[in-house]
Amino acid sequence: MIAFLSQGGYAFFVWGAYGMTLILLVAEILFLRYKRRTILARIGRLIRMRHSGVKQ
Amino acid sequence: MFRVFWCILHRDLTLALRRRTDVLTTLFFFIIVVSLFPLGVGTEKETLQTLGPGVVWVAALLASMLALERLFAADYEDGTLEQMLLAAQPLSLVVLAKITAHWLLTGLPLVLIAPLAGMQYHLTGESILVMMGALLVGTPVLSLIGAIGAALTLGVRGGGILLSLLILPLYVPVLVYGSGAVEISRIDFSATGPYFALLASFLLVALTFAPLASSAALKISLE
Amino acid sequence: MALNWFRFAAPSAFYPLAGRAIPIFWWLTVIPLVIGLVWGFFMTPDQLGGTNAQKEYYRIIFIHVPTAWMSMWLYVVMAGWAAVGLVFKTRLSFMMANAIAPTGAVFTFLALWTGAFWGRPSWGTYWDWDPRLTAELILFFLYIGYIALHSAIDDTRRADRAAALLAIVGLVMVPVIFWSVNCPDPNQCAALHQRSDLTRMEGNILFSMLTITFAFWMYSFATTLMRLRSLILERESAAGASWVETTLGKEGAS
Numbered sequence: 001m002i003a004f005l006s007q008g009g010y011a012f013f014v015w016g017a018y019g020m021t022l023i024l025l026v027a028e029i030l031f032l033r034y035k036r037r038t039i040l041a042r043i044g045r046l047i048r049m050r051h052s053g054v055k056q
Numbered sequence: 057m058f059r060v061f062w063c064i065l066h067r068d069l070t071l072a073l074r075r076r077t078d079v080l081t082t083l084f085f086f087i088i089v090v091s092l093f094p095l096g097v098g099t100e101k102e103t104l105q106t107l108g109p110g111v112v113w114v115a116a117l118l119a120s121m122l123a124l125e126r127l128f129a130a131d132y133e134d135g136t137l138e139q140m141l142l143a144a145q146p147l148s149l150v151v152l153a154k155i156t157a158h159w160l161l162t163g164l165p166l167v168l169i170a171p172l173a174g175m176q177y178h179l180t181g182e183s184i185l186v187m188m189g190a191l192l193v194g195t196p197v198l199s200l201i202g203a204i205g206a207a208l209t210l211g212v213r214g215g216g217i218l219l220s221l222l223i224l225p226l227y228v229p230v231l232v233y234g235s236g237a238v239e240i241s242r243i244d245f246s247a248t249g250p251y252f253a254l255l256a257s258f259l260l261v262a263l264t265f266a267p268l269a270s271s272a273a274l275k276i277s278l279e
Numbered sequence: 280m281a282l283n284w285f286r287f288a289a290p291s292a293f294y295p296l297a298g299r300a301i302p303i304f305w306w307l308t309v310i311p312l313v314i315g316l317v318w319g320f321f322m323t324p325d326q327l328g329g330t331n332a333q334k335e336y337y338r339i340i341f342i343h344v345p346t347a348w349m350s351m352w353l354y355v356v357m358a359g360w361a362a363v364g365l366v367f368k369t370r371l372s373f374m375m376a377n378a379i380a381p382t383g384a385v386f387t388f389l390a391l392w393t394g395a396f397w398g399r400p401s402w403g404t405y406w407d408w409d410p411r412l413t414a415e416l417i418l419f420f421l422y423i424g425y426i427a428l429h430s431a432i433d434d435t436r437r438a439d440r441a442a443a444l445l446a447i448v449g450l451v452m453v454p455v456i457f458w459s460v461n462c463p464d465p466n467q468c469a470a471l472h473q474r475s476d477l478t479r480m481e482g483n484i485l486f487s488m489l490t491i492t493f494a495f496w497m498y499s500f501a502t503t504l505m506r507l508r509s510l511i512l513e514r515e516s517a518a519g520a521s522w523v524e525t526t527l528g529k530e531g532a533s
Contacts, residue, residue, distance in 0.1 A: 228459060
């Protein structure tokens with residue numbers, strides 16, 4: 001396990017490259033999910049506003 | 057066809073010469089940028105000779121880019137550009153005339169002032185000649201490519217900064233071969249031929265496609 | 280049975296289709312990614328021979344090459360959709376181009392980053408003005424320029440078309456830029472990157488590299504479609520399209 005983690009002494013470079021890739025790709029997914037949720041919430045508000053407007 | 061071209065060219069030149077400071081600002085911007093570098097990197101003759109071609113070209117890039125903002129802006133604001141769009145003449149011809157005027161006012165002065173910059177950087181007479189030649193062929197390409205960006209960012213907030221972001225990456229080939237020609241002339245004057253051939257081919261390609269692309273961009277921006 | 284492809288050019292028709300496709304693309308991302316990574320770390324030799332022996336750090340190749348490939352491919356696809364949009368005037372094509380750009384920029388950045396981390400142990404430097412590095416950097420600027428231009432223009436229709444034109448101009452310029460940085464001296468060409476030749480690669484390495492490339496490709500599909508769905512919702516609801524409400528009601532606003 002330690003041998004695997006140390007990557008023959010090049011741990012910093014190998015995990016630095018893989019780590020950044022992981023961070024950015026996961027960040028992109030999380031950001032997209034967050035954006036979708038905010039848009040849905042906004043549209044939901046708009047729809048509710050329109051319906052309550054009709055009733056009045 | 058040529059009447060339209062001359063007409064627009066003449067009009068733009070007259071308008072610009074009424075406001076001479078605009079032309080002179082670009083020129084002085086170029087001179088100041090070129091003069092600042094020796095103060096920053098030291099005045100050693102060897103260093104300056106190596107840096108010279110690159111610095112002069114980067115300064116030329118920035119100077120021509122700064123002036124691009126004004127290429128269509130005035131005509132856009134007073135509605136002349138919309139009239140040109142509606143006119144029967146092809147828009148790309150009008151655009152080409154405007155670009156030519158722009159180059160005569162901002163590119164050509166740079167070519168003429170280049171010997172001064174060359175002397176500041178201790179370039180030899182031959183290198184200065186090559187530099188003038190390269191600027192003469194290269195700066196029209198800058199104006200042509202830049203016109204596309206100027207048309208795209210017309211009336212956009214923060215247009216100036218945005219323009220630099222869009223256009224500077226596209227200037228790379230001209231920069232590489234323009235400064236490359238001056239660089240190689242310090243070693244072998246006869247080796248500059250291919251550089252000029254490449255710059256000239258860039259100019260021809262840009263002359264063919266850039267007016268079309270700019271007029272397409274103008275149509276998008278104005279509708 | 281003739282399938283009418285243009286039916287899906289309508290955002291309202293494409294939205295649910297994309298929603299069904301996204302989970303498939305996620306599975307197509309995760310499975311090859313796991314296979315490729317496991318294969319790449321455990322089935323490949325620790326050291327590569329040759330004149331310039333490369334040790335474990337060569338394993339960065341499994342993400343470096345795929346990200347670099349994807350960064351270039353996505354730019355081509357983006358410019359392609361931009362061109363389709365300009366020619367056929369379909370709203371969805373512009374949205375597609377628009378949805379691809381951020382993913383492309385992320386891959387371009389990753390290609391530069393992983394390249395730097397590979398360059399340090401093998402060339403002894405994080406950055407070098409090598410032609411491919413420089414061209415990749417300029418590709419990054421082109422992506423940023425596209426995104427910046429689109430977000431600077433408030434009118435969506437104009438923003439779409441202006442950015443599309445920019446993407447196409449960029450696509451035309453990319454080979455010229457690459458060539459100019461590859462041969463700064465037209466009398467002779469030199470490059471730090473060795474000539475790549477897929478057939479000369481060791482089988483296991485090639486296998487994991489290609490699987491991960493496939494995974495990243497599918498990842499691009501998934502994120503692009505996710506972003507596209509958000510874009511569709513945003514624009515269509517702003518335009519007051521009634522299908523947004525009914526579709527969201529059916530999905531239970533999930």
